[in-house]
Amino acid sequence: MKxxxxxxxxxxxxxxxxxxxxxxxxxxxxxxxxxxxxPSYLLKHLKALTAAKxxxxxxxxxxxxxxxxxxxxxxLLDIVLAIEGREPAFRCGEIRQKGSYAxxxxxxxxxxxxxxxxxxxxxxxxxxxxxxxxxxxVADFNSDTDPRIVAASCAFVVQHQRPQKxxxxxxxxxx
Amino acid sequence: MKxxxxxxxxxxxxxxxxxxxxxxxxxxxxxxxxxxxxPSYLLKHLKALTAAKxxxxxxxxxxxxxxxxxxxxxxLLDIVLAIEGREPAFRCGEIRQKGSYAxxxxxxxxxxxxxxxxxxxxxxxxxxxxxxxxxxxVADFNSDTDPRIVAASCAFVVQHQRPQKxxxxxxxxxx
Numbered sequence: 001m002k003x004x005x006x007x008x009x010x011x012x013x014x015x016x017x018x019x020x021x022x023x024x025x026x027x028x029x030x031x032x033x034x035x036x037x038x039p040s041y042l043l044k045h046l047k048a049l050t051a052a053k054x055x056x057x058x059x060x061x062x063x064x065x066x067x068x069x070x071x072x073x074x075x076l077l078d079i080v081l082a083i084e085g086r087e088p089a090f091r092c093g094e095i096r097q098k099g100s101y102a103x104x105x106x107x108x109x110x111x112x113x114x115x116x117x118x119x120x121x122x123x124x125x126x127x128x129x130x131x132x133x134x135x136x137x138v139a140d141f142n143s144d145t146d147p148r149i150v151a152a153s154c155a156f157v158v159q160h161q162r163p164q165k166x167x168x169x170x171x172x173x174x175x
Numbered sequence: 176m177k178x179x180x181x182x183x184x185x186x187x188x189x190x191x192x193x194x195x196x197x198x199x200x201x202x203x204x205x206x207x208x209x210x211x212x213x214p215s216y217l218l219k220h221l222k223a224l225t226a227a228k229x230x231x232x233x234x235x236x237x238x239x240x241x242x243x244x245x246x247x248x249x250x251l252l253d254i255v256l257a258i259e260g261r262e263p264a265f266r267c268g269e270i271r272q273k274g275s276y277a278x279x280x281x282x283x284x285x286x287x288x289x290x291x292x293x294x295x296x297x298x299x300x301x302x303x304x305x306x307x308x309x310x311x312x313v314a315d316f317n318s319d320t321d322p323r324i325v326a327a328s329c330a331f332v333v334q335h336q337r338p339q340k341x342x343x344x345x346x347x348x349x350x
Contacts, residue, residue: 089178116315128295
């Protein structure tokens with residue numbers, strides 16, 4: 001089982017955007033630079049996060065990306081599903097119906113117990129991911145990371161964020 | 176995130192082998208036939224299960240595969256790790272150290288909090304997988320599945336199992 005490495009990039013970018021003041025945005029190129037990623041590679045993942053309404057993009061020369069809602073309301077599950085899709089990792093191929101002793105399809109009314117058990121375990125994974133909010137990641141970063149790293153990250157955000165005048169943070173959080 | 180479809184095949188084969196009497200074995204070809212799989216495809220996964228000591232293989236013309244220990248002592252986690260490997264699904268690329276504001280490597284002593292949070296969720300997944308034993312899968316199959324499917328499966332096992340005279344079940348369960 002493997003998660004695409006886009007998940008790591010997506011969480012780092014979302015955590016960085018959580019540090020932007022007010023309604024400001026940050027261009028994708030700046031985030032690519034921050035993590036040594038190819039801008040076109042990162043753009044694909046930023047678009048997926050935007051499509052999933054984790055981020056929103058502001059067009060135009062002074063635009064960029066920002067969180068679509070507060071970091072308290074974004075979980076790791078939101079980000080993982082945005083990048084990896086909502087399908088379960090275990091995909092039942094119903095091989096119980098494909099072999100030499102298979103009966104007519106109408107007999108297989110109940111779902112295969114193997115599928116049921118595998119999906120139950122995946123629910124536990126998703127619950128655990130949903131219990132970590134982006135704001136937890138940011139708070140842990142600020143309290144547990146070497147202060148030089150925190151300072152460098154803050155300085156990067158201050159340098160690359162772009163203030164926007166379109167909406168206030170309160171307007172953004174309205175339903 | 177996607178599990179390889181070998182996991183489905185592996186769990187079905189292990190559950191089928193749990194139905195074999197005593198120390199009997201079943202050839203890989205028979206299990207491939209049971210689930211409509213290519214024998215060479217299935218062989219790869221049976222070898223992985225054998226390498227992980229979930230199954231054991233008995234060589235020779237009357238040989239085949241059998242469980243390496245009782246179904247009560249095999250979990251879904253054992254099977255998933257045998258097929259998918261033991262590495263976590265989330266693989267931290269330390270991109271925090273690869274961008275334009277990265278500091279010298281010595282500053283990054285503590286693990287990245289994003290990695291810590293992702294691995295914590297994966298532990299929940301693995302715990303859930305470890306809580307389902309192969310014997311639970313078999314018991315649920317016998318009690319919850321249409322009796323015609325159970326009967327067809329039993330008949331297939333009876334037809335294709337190969338009795339072995341090398342060891343008794345009690346000897347097999349000795350440490």
